[in-house]
Amino acid sequence: MVLMPTIQLRTAIPGPKSKALAERRTKAVPRGLPHSTPVYVARAEGAVLEDVDGNRYIDFAGGIGCINLGHRSEAVLNAVRNQLDRFLHTCVQVTPYESYVRLAERLNELTPGKFPKKTLFVNSGAEAIENAVKIARAYTGRPAVIAFEDAFHGRTMLTLALTSKTHPYKSGFAPFPGDVYRVPYAYCYRCSYSLKYPSCDIFCARHLEDTFKRVVAHEEVAAVIAEPVLGEGGFVVPPPEYFRVLLEVCRKHNILFIADEIQTGFGRTGALFASERYGIEPDILVSAKSLGGGLPLAAITGRSEIMDAPEPGGLGGTFAGNPLSCEAALAVLDLFAREDLSARANELGEIFQERARKWQDRWPLIGDVRGLGAMQAIELVQSQERREPAEEESKQIVQYCYEHGLIILTAGSYSNVIRLLMPLVITDEQMDEGLDVLEGALESVCEKKGQVAQTV
Ligand SMILES: Cc1ncc(COP(=O)(O)O)c(C=O)c1O
DSSP states (O other): OOOOSSOBOOSSSSOHHHHHHHHHHHHHSOTTSOOSSSOOEEEEEBTEEEETTSOEEEESSHHHHTOTTOBTOHHHHHHHHHHHTTOSOOOTTTSOOHHHHHHHHHHHHHSSOSSOEEEEEESSHHHHHHHHHHHHHHHHOOOEEEEETTOOOOSSHHHHHHOOOIIIIITTOOOOOSOEEEEOOOOGGGOTTOOOTTTTOSHHHHTHHHHHHHTSOGGGEEEEEEOSSOTTTTOOOOOTTHHHHHHHHHHHTTOEEEEEOTTTTTTTTSSSSHHHHTTOOOSEEEEOGGGGBTBOOEEEEEEHHHHTOSOTTSSOOSSTTOHHHHHHHHHHHHHHHHSOHHHHHHHHHHHHHHHHHHHHHHOTTEEEEEEETTEEEEEEBSOTTTOOBOHHHHHHHHHHHHHTTEEOEEESTTSOEEEEOOOTTOOHHHHHHHHHHHHHHHHHHHHHTTOOOOOO
16 A cells, blocks of 8 residues: 555545544543544555545654654564564563564664663653663662653653653642652753853753752762653753763763653664764663554663663563564664665755744744754744743644644643654655645744744
């Protein structure tokens, strides 16, 4: 099955079948599980989705970063088909299988750092972060973890404690596990210290020393955990030297550095892992999302001596590292070895930046254009001088987009960032077509606000 590579709208969006499903869903599924579009998917291929009413969309959401290799990548499908004919589940803690070990070997090799490493597999990003913290505590014998403002690490209780945004993630779910401390991230567009890069000399990273005096003693801290580029927090890209400075502070106090590469991993930022873009070697690197090529899988990869700290039986899970997901992930890594998808991510980033910079010149709504590789975004504001977040306008843009054949997501603590997570296999034509729709959305929303485009 090859879907047409263009947007095709047969009905008003949502179509009648999607509407009927929405009614059933309202009765059957809790309202706490939201969805950003009202369209129900029937099938998908590459960077295109087709809904149950036969409408086709370009996909700039990629299953929130899980589909870097495209929907139904042939290599992933073949790997899963082969495994289907062998066995589905035995539980790796009972009768293990070779693909789990081979995948661990591959990730130990591919993650940054030439030191000996080991990898543990689990089912989801949040579960992986939980395990990374367990392992860091077991190794250091220390309780505390430092996380960042605007961070997102998942929806379980510990990962909610690490996550920053209150509504809708945290509100109503407290109490959360303790010994989690929060410090400002390198969000230069909204610097918590009102400083300017580069004259700030990366004050936000160096300020950790102050945190050790006034908030939590360094000898109590097991790990600092950070996303190399904020995902849900709004695709915030720290300055190039930020993580090197942060790691220097961590090393000085024997504090582990955990990189949450769940959204930044697997080519998204123009390298297999974003840590490579920053020239750092995390003690523990957590990956998930596109690792499984669409199947659920997450990995915790770290220095061998750290990963071996928990005693036998201290780590595990019934479905953790299931055979279908391991085979899919091996196919994902093979594809990265064969094709330079990271280079493609950088090309896609450039295509976006070129257009988005023009949009920023035309419309005051666009406060910031930023990104690394194909992890690109625009932050929308009421005015470029005062930078008040434009949350309502961001919602309207997402709605205009899906009504015109483009699936796209917001992000950010103020829900005012439009982010791009298109599959890296998207063609230039599809990319242009998607950006045309986004431009149409900006034009329409800006016109409504009375913002007339400046000719540039
Ligand atoms: C950076 C980051 N960490 C953790 C998570 C949680 O992953 P999961 O939803 O698989 O639990 C996400 C999910 O969006 C994420 O982007």
